[in-house]
Amino acid sequence: MSVQITPKADFLVVEFGHDLTIFTVRDCYEALKKLTSMTMEKVILDLSAVNDFDSSGVQLVLWVMQHHKDKNFTLTHSENPAVSRVFQLYSLDFTSDAAAI
Numbered sequence: 001m002s003v004q005i006t007p008k009a010d011f012l013v014v015e016f017g018h019d020l021t022i023f024t025v026r027d028c029y030e031a032l033k034k035l036t037s038m039t040m041e042k043v044i045l046d047l048s049a050v051n052d053f054d055s056s057g058v059q060l061v062l063w064v065m066q067h068h069k070d071k072n073f074t075l076t077h078s079e080n081p082a083v084s085r086v087f088q089l090y091s092l093d094f095t096s097d098a099a100a101i
Contacts, residue, residue, distance in 0.1 A: 003031040011042035014064075020050050020057030028060055035068050043071045048078035053086045 002024050006013045012035070020028065035043065045061065047053070065073050075094040077083040087094060 002027040005031065005034060005038075007038070007040065010040060011044060012038060012040050013044045013046060015046045016050050016057075018049060019052040020047070020060065021052050021054045022056040025056040025060050029063075032060070032064055035064070035071065041070065041072050043068070043073050045073060045075045046077075047083045048076060048080050050077070050080060050083055053082045055086075055090075058086060058090060058092070 002017045002019075004015045004017075006015070014032070014035075016028065017024070045064065047061075050057070061075070065075075077094075
């Protein structure tokens with residue numbers, strides 16, 4: 001599983017698989033293009049299961065949040081060390097209000 005999109009009551013949960021790298025980002029991108037046709041405005045991007053995360057994964061996350069400006073995104077990674085390390089490397093702060101791009 002590279003990406004699983006699950007509709008909930010009034011929001012979507014987008015769960016990423018174990019790898020979000022240059023080797024998996026294309027499949028994730030194809031799956032995430034479906035967000036355009038989904039009517040729910042609230043979207044949770046869940047990176048908590050990601051073990052391997054690189055700059056391609058960062059680019060995909062930023063693309064999703066920029067390309068779908070009609071959606072209200074919340075990014076969660078449960079203090080995942082792999083994700084936190086890469087976000088810190090790129091000086092990206094996705095805590096609380098900072099996640100609203």
